[in-house]
Amino acid sequence: MNVTLPEETLMEMYWFMLLSRRLDERAWALHRQGKIAFHISAIGHEGAQIAAAYAIRRGYDWIAPYYRDLTLMLALGYTPREFMLSLMGKKGDPSSGGRQMPSHWSLKRANVISHSAPVATQTSHAAGIGLAIKLRGEDKVVITTVGEGSTSQGEWYEGVNWAAVHKLPVVFIVVNNLYAISVRQEQQMAVANVADKALGLGLPGISADGMDFLAMYQVMKEAVERARRGEGPTLVEAKVYRITPHSSDDDDRSYRPRAEVEQFKQRDPLLIARQHLEKQGLLTPQKIEEFEQRAREMVEDAVRFGESAPYPDPEEAAHPVYAEEVHHV
Ligand SMILES: Cc1ncc(C[n+]2csc(CCOP(=O)(O)OP(=O)(O)O)c2C)c(N)n1
Numbered sequence: 001m002n003v004t005l006p007e008e009t010l011m012e013m014y015w016f017m018l019l020s021r022r023l024d025e026r027a028w029a030l031h032r033q034g035k036i037a038f039h040i041s042a043i044g045h046e047g048a049q050i051a052a053a054y055a056i057r058r059g060y061d062w063i064a065p066y067y068r069d070l071t072l073m074l075a076l077g078y079t080p081r082e083f084m085l086s087l088m089g090k091k092g093d094p095s096s097g098g099r100q101m102p103s104h105w106s107l108k109r110a111n112v113i114s115h116s117a118p119v120a121t122q123t124s125h126a127a128g129i130g131l132a133i134k135l136r137g138e139d140k141v142v143i144t145t146v147g148e149g150s151t152s153q154g155e156w157y158e159g160v161n162w163a164a165v166h167k168l169p170v171v172f173i174v175v176n177n178l179y180a181i182s183v184r185q186e187q188q189m190a191v192a193n194v195a196d197k198a199l200g201l202g203l204p205g206i207s208a209d210g211m212d213f214l215a216m217y218q219v220m221k222e223a224v225e226r227a228r229r230g231e232g233p234t235l236v237e238a239k240v241y242r243i244t245p246h247s248s249d250d251d252d253r254s255y256r257p258r259a260e261v262e263q264f265k266q267r268d269p270l271l272i273a274r275q276h277l278e279k280q281g282l283l284t285p286q287k288i289e290e291f292e293q294r295a296r297e298m299v300e301d302a303v304r305f306g307e308s309a310p311y312p313d314p315e316e317a318a319h320p321v322y323a324e325e326v327h328h329v
Contacts, residue, residue, distance in 0.1 A: 047269030084306025130168030149180020210238025
């Protein structure tokens with residue numbers, strides 16, 4: 001592995017992974033307390049996401065994410081307070097003003113575009129943005145994420161195919177956590193790796209260890225640079241594991257053995273990152289405690305902020321779904 005990143009960058013990456021984890025855990029607790037209606041988790045996905053965030057030029061490149069991208073969003077500047085507003089359906093939620101499901105991100109200031117509820121639709125959004133970048137002659141890149149189950153959708157093939165034909169600056173990240181709710185990968189596709197699908201579509205396909213943020217970063221960095229040089233899209237498969245149930249509405253005991261979950265917990269991305277940074281002498285027990293303390297404070301501040309924030313005004317219910325004034329041509 002020849003990844004060289006400044007020490008502060010490595011520590012910052014670890015910090016966002018930790019903050020994401022602690023926020024995520026708090027969201028589960030809020031759900032069990034009956035304070036929020038729904039949560040969909042990033043636990044197990046942090047390493048792949050932080051690598052993607054740091055491989056791009058944040059605030060410059062474009063992002064078409066999916067619902068499991070909490071760590072990516074935090075690294076793009078989405079705040080814990082904003083996350084709580086989204087979870088609690090409160091007015092200041094930047095994604096939709098508290099009127100969308102939580103974790104259906106959009107963040108104008110960070111070039112994050114809103115995604116729809118049907119899975120894989122963001123793939124064609126990303127291809128469209130890629131085409132716009134190319135037509136304008138810009139050196140921007142767009143990254144988009146889906147789960148492996150979403151690669152069974154026709155729209156996913158259409159978007160990837162179009163980007164490959166026109167050599168668009170897109171990195172298609174497929175986060176393979178083995179399950180699409182209760183459907184295992186083998187019931188969903190006849191290939192061993194999602195990356196194998198790239199062969200038939202005419203773009204490079206690479207599998208990365210998404211549990212290890214440095215392994216994933218290396219693959220992402222190459223894919224992003226390739227796109228920026230005008231050499232076209234790459235399909236990056238991040239092999240991860242979803243340690244939690246699909247969402248707060250799901251009982252995963254009905255479709256996967258506990259032993260499997262326990263086995264993958266040994267490869268927890270936060271643990272792997274910690275081991276990397278401890279080995280390099282960057283993370284000391286004191287630093288770990290300092291980070292934990294800061295994360296606890298931020299999470300509790302965000303919860304208080306969310307709880308005291310107002311709900312959207314009823315008059316805003318249709319905004320900005322319908323135009324104030326309709327223009328007929
Ligand atoms: C077109 C479509 N079909 C079904 C659903 C319901 N649905 C929501 S998430 C999901 C699973 C997606 O699995 P995957 O793409 O592997 O992502 P993961 O949640 O595992 O990260 C399904 C079937 C949907 N939102 N859109």
